[in-house]
Amino acid sequence: MNQDAMKKAVAEAALEEIRGQINKDSVLGVGTGSTANYFIEALGELKGSFRGAVASSEETAKRLKARDIELFELNDVDSLPFYIDGADEANEHLHLIKGGGAALTREKIIAAVAREFICICDESKKVDILGQFPLPVEVIPMARSYVARKLAGLGGQPVYRQGVVTDNGNVILDVHNLKITDPKKLENDINAIVGVVTNGLFANRGADLLLLGTPDGVKTSSVINTPSRSGDYY
């Protein structure tokens, strides 16, 4: 099974996961990237059984609109039962690196609101220690050099993602050579640098459910991240 087939399989598994748990009032959070795109394709099948979606990027909004799925502003929605999105890396605690497609800030906001974050990935994204994938950091443009110096001080090698402007009008620094042994702390430390909008570590609010595409089928792992659930791993 190739990588695209695994992405499609996890997208379809996510659809099955939410199928019995949504109703005509449900608004879904929808992520960005090639795996999320497979989910958007699959979502057509549930049309009529949910109300609409909040998009994590302009690209995702365009794709949802093309499928006639009603779009909502996050500010107009009280609750989101599910947020479904891919990731660039995931560890066993379902801490993630995201933002390879520069959509990290809107993704993180939607994930914060959602009751359950379902992460969909192929097996290439599963790692023991986060940081092989350069960590994206969204930065206010005038702070770029200052933030880069601070990130170097934290032990990484920031590289300016040339030619990329986020949907929020900001720039991205990709931080190479980080070995992230304490993702929650690093997430907080980077977010405390003046000029950082947010970084691509999703550890303080990681995923609740990981659907991982493998050649042997979709594997599921869960972790309790939301106050609405109790316990730890299961």
Ligand SMILES: O=C[C@H](O)[C@H](O)[C@H](O)COP(=O)(O)O
């Ligand atoms: O900014 C982009 C997002 O965080 C994506 O979810 C992430 O980069 C994974 O994308 P893909 O499914 O294309 O590997």
